[in-house]
Amino acid sequence: MSSKKNNYLITIVGPTAIGKTALSIQLANFFKAEIISCDSRQFFKEMTIGTAAPSEDELNAAKHHFIQDRSIFDPYNVGEFERDALKKLSELFLKNNIVIMVGGSGLYVDAVINGLDEFPDVNPVIRKQLNQDFKENGIESLQKKLKNLDLETYNSIAIDNPHRIIRALEVCISSGKTYSSFKNKPKVPRNFTSIKIGLNAERQLIYDRINQRVNIMIANGLLEEAKNLYPNKNLNALQTVGYRELFSFFDGTISKEFAIEEIKKNTRRFAKRQLTWFKKDEQIHWFDYTSDISSIIKCIEKKLKIVKSA
Numbered sequence: 101m102s103s104k105k106n107n108y109l110i111t112i113v114g115p116t117a118i119g120k121t122a123l124s125i126q127l128a129n130f131f132k133a134e135i136i137s138c139d140s141r142q143f144f145k146e147m148t149i150g151t152a153a154p155s156e157d158e159l160n161a162a163k164h165h166f167i168q169d170r171s172i173f174d175p176y177n178v179g180e181f182e183r184d185a186l187k188k189l190s191e192l193f194l195k196n197n198i199v200i201m202v203g204g205s206g207l208y209v210d211a212v213i214n215g216l217d218e219f220p221d222v223n224p225v226i227r228k229q230l231n232q233d234f235k236e237n238g239i240e241s242l243q244k245k246l247k248n249l250d251l252e253t254y255n256s257i258a259i260d261n262p263h264r265i266i267r268a269l270e271v272c273i274s275s276g277k278t279y280s281s282f283k284n285k286p287k288v289p290r291n292f293t294s295i296k297i298g299l300n301a302e303r304q305l306i307y308d309r310i311n312q313r314v315n316i317m318i319a320n321g322l323l324e325e326a327k328n329l330y331p332n333k334n335l336n337a338l339q340t341v342g343y344r345e346l347f348s349f350f351d352g353t354i355s356k357e358f359a360i361e362e363i364k365k366n367t368r369r370f371a372k373r374q375l376t377w378f379k380k381d382e383q384i385h386w387f388d389y390t391s392d393i394s395s396i397i398k399c400i401e402k403k404l405k406i407v408k409s410a
Contacts, residue, residue, distance in 0.1 A: 107193045107292035108407070110400060112202040113209060113378050114299035115371035117309040119389050121154050123299060124202035126393050127400075128162035131198045136185060137166045138203035138212060141340055143181075144172045146329060149322045150342035152313060162200075165192075172329070172337040182211040189292065199292075206377035213294045217283045222274040230266045230273075245269055250278040258373060260366060263336045295403050297396060298384040300375070307368050314364045317342070326350070341366045 110127060112120045128135050137143075141151040145168040153168055165188055170176055185201075189212075192199045203209060210216075233241055242265045247254045249272040257264045268279040275282075301309075326346035329338055333347045342363050349359040378384060385399050 106197050107189075108198045108295055108404060109189065109213065109292045110198060110200050110295045110297065111209060111213065112200065112297050112299065113206070113384060114204065114389075115306050115374045116204050116367060117152070117313045117371070118299045118301060118306065120202050120204065120299060121158060123297075123393070123396070124200050125158060125162045127397070128200045130393075130397055131196070131200070133196050133198045133200050134163040134165065134192055136188060136192075136199060136201045136212075137164060138181070138185065138201055138205055138208040140178070140181075140203075140205040140208050141337075142167055142203075143170055143176060144168065144337050145170065146172050147325070147337070147343070149317050149320050149325045150340075152317070172332065172335050175336065178207055178211050179216055181208055182216055185212045193292065204374050206374065213290065213296075215288050215290070219271050219279075219282050220275045222270040226273050227266065227270045230269055234262050234266065239265070242266065242269060246272075249273075250280055252280040253278065256280075256377070258370070260341070260369070262339050293407050294383070295400055296381065296384040297400070298378055298386040299389045300386055301389045303372075306371055310367045310371060311364050314342075314360065314367060318360060322346070323356075341370055 110131070110133075112124045112127070114120055124135050127133070137154075139151070141147060142153045143166060144151075147153070148168065154164060159167065166181070166185070189199060201209070201212065230242065233245075239260065239262050242262060243254070243259060246259075246265050246269055250268060253268045257268060259265065271277075271279045271282065300306075322342065323346060326343050327350065329343060330347055330350050332338060333343075338344070338347075345354075345359040345362040345366065348354045348362075349356050354362070385403075387396055387399075
């Protein structure tokens with residue numbers, strides 16, 4: 101493979117519903133590159149509407165990887181994605197020294213670009229106890245535990261994702277140390293240069309776009325999609341916004357109207373956490389979501405020239 105200086109991973113990040121997919125396709129076509137998705141929800145083929153997966157036209161407009169390529173019944177974690185994504189990048193860089201990566205899952209973006217932190221082995225009994233706690237007492241019980249044991253992690257992870265909370269708690273309890281203390285250690289160097297582009301908008305505009313997207317999802321059949329998945333509601337892949345709320349409706353604990361409003365509210369909260377995560381990264385070049393594609397390409401090409409001349 102060519103050296104790091106000759107390989108470039110252009111990554112598009114930002115909050116949900118901001119237009120990352122459209123931009124990634126434009127950039128892929130301009131640079132004649134292929135796209136790697138690092139959206140942790142769009143991996144699963146059974147979850148199309150609720151994850152806002154690219155449409156058939158969008159998939160045909162540029163070559164995509166890691167979109168609906170596995171089943172919710174096949175466990176898949178960020179470590180496996182890091183391994184698979186790096187392998188795919190090695191293949192793609194043989195054809196083109198530029199690859200586009202797109203997604204709003206900050207942990208998965210970091211896994212590819214920087215590598216994962218190494219954590220100690222955990223006691224499976226602790227994991228079982230935490231899952232039982234979640235089943236009996238709900239996510240609030242887990243949230244309180246994490247807040248007491250590791251406030252830094254509590255403030256930085258997707259706090260409404262039980263899988264992530266249980267992962268952090270099992271490390272804390274097994275090791276006697278905070279989950280955050282194992283992070284940010286030296287990583288294996290990558291064989292590519294990363295260029296990061298962020299899309300953003302005023303907060304209220306993002307929220308309006310989210311509300312509109314949820315309405316469109318409902319109109320496109322999200323209830324039917326969720327109902328088909330309902331018998332498997334305890335799978336990790338389905339512990340996510342857009343499905344969890346509808347499962348509660350199917351359980352009879354809330355109304356359909358309330359479930360839809362909860363989807364909107366929880367998606368807005370998710371977007372806020374995405375921005376909090378990405379805003380910490382000073383290497384991201386931010387653009388308004390209405391920015392002309394030419395200005396973004398100009399920024400990327402300038403960065404490419406700087407790297408090549410270094």
